[in-house]
Amino acid sequence: MPQLVQLQVFEELWGIVKNNYLYPDFNGLDWNSVYDEYRQRIQAGMSGDDFYIALGEMIHRLGDEHSNFFNPLEAIKIDEETGGRYDYAGIGVYTIAIPEHNLVSILLTFPGSPAELAGLKPHDNILAVDGIPILDEKGFRRDLLRGPEGTSIELTIQSPGEAPRQVRIPRQRINSSMPVPHQVFTTPNGKKIGYIFIPTFQDNTIDNQIQDAILNLNANGQLDGLILDNRFNGGGISTVLENTLSFFTNGQLGYFIRRNQRAPMTVDGQDVAGSQQVPLVVLISDYTASFGEIFSGILQDTGRAYLLGEQTEGNVEVLHVYNLQDGSRAWIAEETFEPLNHPEQNWEQSGIIPDLVVNSNWDEVIQSTDPAIVAALAFFDR
Numbered sequence: 001m002p003q004l005v006q007l008q009v010f011e012e013l014w015g016i017v018k019n020n021y022l023y024p025d026f027n028g029l030d031w032n033s034v035y036d037e038y039r040q041r042i043q044a045g046m047s048g049d050d051f052y053i054a055l056g057e058m059i060h061r062l063g064d065e066h067s068n069f070f071n072p073l074e075a076i077k078i079d080e081e082t083g084g085r086y087d088y089a090g091i092g093v094y095t096i097a098i099p100e101h102n103l104v105s106i107l108l109t110f111p112g113s114p115a116e117l118a119g120l121k122p123h124d125n126i127l128a129v130d131g132i133p134i135l136d137e138k139g140f141r142r143d144l145l146r147g148p149e150g151t152s153i154e155l156t157i158q159s160p161g162e163a164p165r166q167v168r169i170p171r172q173r174i175n176s177s178m179p180v181p182h183q184v185f186t187t188p189n190g191k192k193i194g195y196i197f198i199p200t201f202q203d204n205t206i207d208n209q210i211q212d213a214i215l216n217l218n219a220n221g222q223l224d225g226l227i228l229d230n231r232f233n234g235g236g237i238s239t240v241l242e243n244t245l246s247f248f249t250n251g252q253l254g255y256f257i258r259r260n261q262r263a264p265m266t267v268d269g270q271d272v273a274g275s276q277q278v279p280l281v282v283l284i285s286d287y288t289a290s291f292g293e294i295f296s297g298i299l300q301d302t303g304r305a306y307l308l309g310e311q312t313e314g315n316v317e318v319l320h321v322y323n324l325q326d327g328s329r330a331w332i333a334e335e336t337f338e339p340l341n342h343p344e345q346n347w348e349q350s351g352i353i354p355d356l357v358v359n360s361n362w363d364e365v366i367q368s369t370d371p372a373i374v375a376a377l378a379f380f381d382r
Helices: 003-020 031-043 048-060 072-082 206-217 238-246 291-301 371-381
Strands: 068-070 086-090 093-098 103-109 125-129 152-158 165-170 172-176 182-186 192-197 225-229 251-258 261-267 280-284 305-309 318-323 329-339
Touching (some): 003 048, 003 329, 031 048, 048 068, 093 125, 192 206, 192 371, 206 238, 225 371, 238 261, 280 291, 291 305, 305 371
Parallel strands (some): 192 225
Antiparallel strands (some): 068 329, 086 172, 103 125, 182 192, 251 261, 318 329
16 A cells, blocks of 8 residues: 555544544543654555554554454455345354353354254354364464365364363355344243343344344243343444334433533334333343443333343443545444433443342353343242
């Protein structure tokens, strides 16, 4: 990339932050000094890769743990996932890295995928691929599951409470939206409780899939309660958030706060098979973030849901998306959220605090022994 173009992209990005960033003091960072530093570095000469690394570093220095920068290839990948279409060669799992246990744990399998056909299930843990640890020495995930279509890999799998085992799985083309697993539980007292796992709001098919899940769960009779498992929902798209909220609540729910603006958030409720009245339990954890936190917090703040699980980290800034002239992209924190009934609460500082604290290590339990689900079912029986 010519240096002139690098300077143009840099100045465009720097100016976006200067004019729109949520915190006018830039979290104590001297943004003008940042301009001088990075302009000099670019003028001294940078490869294209080093340039993009530098811009990512510059945004990271804002310190909000939410704003981000993506090079053009990363931006294309995000568009594919946001558009509700995963298209890659692999085994078809959605996972979470757990560095403290040196493993990757399966959150869900894609329907009809090699992983599902091989019998892998949520809570199963991947320790290694072809003998290579799935996480590197720094705890980062190695890209070992994806690869050429038709090749196969040998996974070292450990289900909770069992010894590790070897499973050989072929890689196949995965071409699908992110699934939304759901099922019906029966409590010890015979109540019929629906369960929906919400993996993300990043995929724009999620809200429609949740609507379909509600209909499916009620197909054989009205539910007595509904568990929304939001423990690994790291947020995503505002329209998906608002559409999903509209299944369970209605009206004004709070305010989005910018530097000099306070805008109400309002949803038009739509009842799906009794979804506006069904008792709700929302599960949260320290992996719940962004719009995942706002979703959970709103349902608690309005008295619509009982929250159960672990306190979230507090990361509720709302990101605005900027597409730069070279195809790269920036996500910049420009808003935060103020709850309707408890405006004194600062969710960015406190996180979302559950009504009942229940600790649960996903990789150490199976669904039937998951303390969060067990506690939710007990809540409905009470």
